[in-house]
Amino acid sequence: MSIDGWVSLWTVLLWLSAGAFGLVTIYVLYGLVRGLRKSR
């Protein structure tokens, strides 16, 4: 694979990583809030 091919692959994975971190964080926070509401 050419350097351009590698750069494209790593760029996609980088943004996928950042997006995944963000989404999972929101999901965990949502779970925490829901858990707190239930416990009250």
Add this chain to the structure above:
Amino acid sequence: MANSTLTYLALFSLAYVVAIVLAHRGKARHASGLTEFFVSGRDLGLGMAIATLGATEIGLITIAYNAQKGFNEGFAAFHIGLAALVGCVFVGALGFVVKPIRRTGVLTLPEYYEQRYGRDIRVFGAIVMAMGGILNMGLFLKVASLFLAAMLSASGAEVNVNALMITLIAVAVIYTCYGGMRSVIITDVFQFVLLAAGLIFAVIFLTRLIPIDQAVSLVQEHKGVGGFDPFANESFGLSYVLWMILVAGVVSAAIWPTALSRALCIEKEETVQRAYLISSVIFLSRMIIPAFLGVLAFCYFNIPAIGGSELLSGHGSDADLVATPLMLGHAMPSWLLAFLAVAMFASFMSTQDSYLFCWASILSRDVLGPVFGTVDNEKAQKWGTRVLIVVIALYELYWGLIYEGREDIWDYLAVSGSIYFCSGIVLLAGGLYWKGATRRGALWALVLGFTAVAALSPIKTALGLEAISSPMIGFAAIGLSLVGFVVGSLTEGRVARQEKGAA
């Protein structure tokens, strides 16, 4: 800048400590019983399971070693994240090891060894497991302290590394001893949210300073094709990539006890696979984002206009390790630096507590318990675990001061961990999926898997094996362990069948 950083640091630290104390107090009423202490009452839902699984596997050490890889090898280091994703998707999609082990209802992994192979294998397996694990965490404290001290010193706030090491380990020991697995999981959730937010802010801020296109050009200029292609990079190659799929993916998710013990805490068996499948993207992120910070650090110190190169000079062989924290401390505004420092501190804690608790509980429950007949004695188990947490912490302090291996931090972790997992993967997968597995096979696998120790830098040098790469030694150790397992099991099975036929 030092004063404002310290003010923000004090504020964020206070908020973090208050939040953790409140969370612990809210859960204190649950703290009794062995199941509560060792597997957090086995009541984790999907969200908590994902957070604790992710947080355990993203510590300050993870950030440090991936940043070091990114700094040294450029974008090619991203392949470790891709390998982790592939391995974890495999585990999540098939439920490899994690699903059947949850079904067994054990509290620790060596307990499964006893169910499947007998009590002596439980004790021997637990010793090998704890030895590999404790050796593995030997550098956590030192690296974390260097990282935090470098980050703060770059902003003008000088910190004594040894004093920081003692403080960090003392805090982790106190609350892990106090609340067992429940404390570990509460801290994990807080840490995960803090660290994910901190890293995303840092990436956004730094890519405005060094755009990705500029980073690509600089890496191409200084590292050539090896900065992008892991197969063309002299430090990697095909065997390294395959080794990463095994180590960073399959082993990290399904064999490594700190991660696998999370499967034992999940309430419903059917949730286990989903938790691992969703967590696979975290296994990707935990490698790629810190590696990217390392790439940016490499660029940061190679752009003359920024003027940061003098910061790095004088750090000698630690330069690649401290480059990223120095960049963070030098480039980021005070409030973001302080927030990230607290997030990093939290990430250190969440990994540290998991590891301390995991190895101490295994030694207490699976070595001392069977030897002294205290497996079901709650008081003895809890106090045994607490004392061992302190002992392991003291060892870590000592090891942090004396080890002088020459490998990258990640390679040290992979090799020291392999002392356990080369036989662990054989015993767990073999026991769960092959009916013919026997005690003798398990014993031979444990003994032969131990040959992985030859890949540790000082031992490799002493044995004259420097020409052989660590991944090749690791694969050879797994192969030997597997051969021992199969041959031992088959010969014992044949003898048993002959005795049965004669009777």
